[in-house]
Amino acid sequence: MPSDHVDEPTLDEFTIPHVAFAAAEHYAVFxxxxxxELIQTLKRDVEARFARERENVAGHAAALKAIEDADARGLLEVIYGQGD
Structure with a gap:
């Protein structure tokens, strides 16, 4: 694993709180x-992690579900102040 990925969460650590934090970081930059656009970025992040953790199919599904759940709970609107 390249050293620039050391501090990134694994798929198993990509939970609703991580999604909310990543959304806040994304909003700060963009x-x-x-x-x-945020959701697309989060899904790309999950796919990049899955490329490194190919055997973690359950973690991949759970990470994508965390993005859906964070959106369904309104956490992304809280950060972005908008709906779709």
Whole structure:
């Protein structure tokens, strides 16, 4: 695993709180982005992790579900202040 990935969470650590934190980081860097752009970025992050953790199919599914759940609970709107 390359050293620049050391501090990234594994798929098993990609939970709803991580999604909310990642959303806040994304908003800080891209304050004019829209929620769907954030969701695309989060899903790309999950796919990049899955490329490194190919055998963690359950973690991959759980990470994608965490993104859906965070969105369904309104956490992304709290950060972005907008709906779809």
């Amino acid at each position: 304050p004019t982005a829209e929620k769907h």
